[in-house]
Amino acid sequence: MKQYFLYYTEANIMxxxxxxxxxxxDLLNASRQEKQIKFDNALLAFMVYFxxxxxxxxxEAGVLPRTLSSVVATNFANCIFMSLxxxxxxxxxxxxxxxxxxxxxxNKIAVNFPFLVSVIGLVAVYLAAPQALLSPALELKPLYYVFFLAVPYIYIIAIIIYAVQRLRHEESPDERRKHCFVGFFPLIVILGGLVEILINQQLPVFCFACTVLMLIFYLQSMERQISLDPxxxxxxxxxxxxxVAQKxxxxxxxxxxxxxxxxxxxxKKINDTYGHAEGDRALILLSDTLKHVAETMAQRSFLCRYGGDEFVLILHPAIPGVVERVAETIREELRQAEEREGLPFRLTVSIGFSPLMDEPDTLQSCMQRAxxxxxxxKRSSKRTEAAG
Incomplete structure (x- = not known):
């Protein structure tokens, strides 16, 4: 038994x-959205690889017999699971x-195609010319590492392209950081794998790199779940x-x-008449509009869903008159969104705002006035509709 076996195995098991x-x-979480399901699939892929x-x-350590069958099975499994x-x-x-x-x-076929071609190609090469992958001493040849790395790098390039495309059109710093992290995460993981392959295969660099990065990502995801409206x-x-509590x-x-x-x-009428799915759609359209307006018109702001169909936007304009223009722009962009989406209902909002006065006025008091x-x-709008 080689000395590194216990350490390497303990690291993988941990x-x-x-x-x-x-x-x-994640599986115990009541909310099973698409992103969470896909994240869990990635967790499973890592676990199978470990x-x-x-x-x-x-x-490799000789704990199990090092035969042609065992060498082929374990190395082929690692190659397939790395692509997975x-x-x-x-x-x-x-x-x-x-x-x-x-x-x-x-699109699903296009995404699966490199993976399937790689698996079929690896098996076909081994059946036709096993010496191209393994030496008589059962040592791996360079062609194996081509199969080992080719598909992961194809997927990594696709991931980076997706992330960069969104990054170029994103103005929010928080969203830009998210795109960077999800896009370049696999590149860092593969670099950890390369270090292990090229420098010392007896050091479990890859599994530690994966675990540290996934933990960071998972904790960030948990923080978003705690602080963000789903x-x-x-x-x-x-x-x-x-x-508000921070002075x-x-x-x-x-x-x-x-x-x-x-x-x-x-x-309530939208929900009762068209269903809760359309009600959710209305809230998402409004939130997207508010985000766009806040990011383009207000240098500093804080936006949140207060509850139900209520939203709060705290603005810190550098010049007077910005708040009135923000309110007008929100209404206009909502009107455009209603036409663009072909909504079966009118999507309008009531808006109230109030300035923060000198001390002892507080943001809590300002919110009450708003x-x-x-x-x-809202009452004024209803009186106008009734009179019309």
């Missing part, structure tokens, strides 16, 4: 257990980046309370501060 804990926690790597180590890791991560990135038509049959992706009410957010850099509150007109202004705007 990483396998950590991934298993993450997977079980398990196969333990068997490979046992064969990058394939599953590509599917996850396509879900995160909302790649269009990703569930179409033709439907709209906006900050949730808890984040708003934390934001430094009241007048950042000496700027003016306004609290704007919005809600969807006749939202809420009162919102309902006054």
């Amino acid at each position: 990483c396998l257990v950590i991934f298993g804990v993450m997977l079980v926690h 398990a196969a790597d333990c068997v490979w180590t046992a064969v 890791i990058t394939y599953s991560w590509l599917r996850y990135v396509m879900a995160v980046e909302a790649a269009p038509h990703r569930e179409r049959l033709l 439907l709209t992706g906006l900050n949730n009410r808890g984040q708003l309370l934390r934001y 430094s957010n009241a007048r950042p850099d000496g700027r003016m501060t306004f609290v704007m509150m919005l809600d969807v007109n006749d939202f 809420d009162e202004a919102l309902y006054e705007n």
Whole structure:
């Protein structure tokens, strides 16, 4: 038994257990959205690879018989499962980046094609000319590593392309960081694998690199779940309370501060008449509009879904008059979204806002005044409709 066997196997088992804990926690989550399912598939792919790597180590260390069959089986399994890791991560990135038509049959075939060709090609080469992959001493030849790395790099390039495309059109710093992380994550993992292959195969660099990066990503994902509204992706009410509680957010850099509150007109009627799916669609369209307006018109702002069909936008404009223009732009962009999407209902909002006064005024008091202004705007709109 070689000395590294126990250490290498313990490292893989430890990483396998950590991934298993993450997977079980995800499976127990009541909300099973597409992104979460694809992430769990990636976790499973890593776990299968770690398990196969333990068997490979046992064969290489002489714990299990090092025969032609065992060498071929363990190395071929590692090659296939490495491709499976990058394939599953590509599917996850396509879900995160909302790649269009990703569930179409033709797109699924295109994504699966490199993986299937690689597996079939590897088996075909071995059956036709095994000496091209293995020496008489059962040592791997360079052609094996071509198969081992070719498909993962094809998927990595596709992942980076998806992420960069979204990165180029994204203005939010938080979203840009997300695109960078999901896009370049597999490249860092593969670099860890290359270090292990080229420098010292007895060091479990790959499994440690995978585990550290996946833990970081998982913790960030958990933080987003805690702080973000799952439907709209906006900050949730808890984040708003934390934001309001920080005095430094009241007048950042000496700027003016306004609290704007919005809600969807006749939202209950939309739900009752067209169903909750259309109600969710209305909320998503409104949240997308608010994000776009806040990012393009306000240098500093905080946006959240307050609850139900209510939203809060805290603005810190550098010049007067911005808040009124923001309200007008929100209404205009909603009108355009309604026409563009061909909605079967009117999508309009009531808006109320209030400035933050000098101390002892607080953001909490300002929110109350904005809420009162919102309902006054709603009552005024209904009186106008009744008179018309």
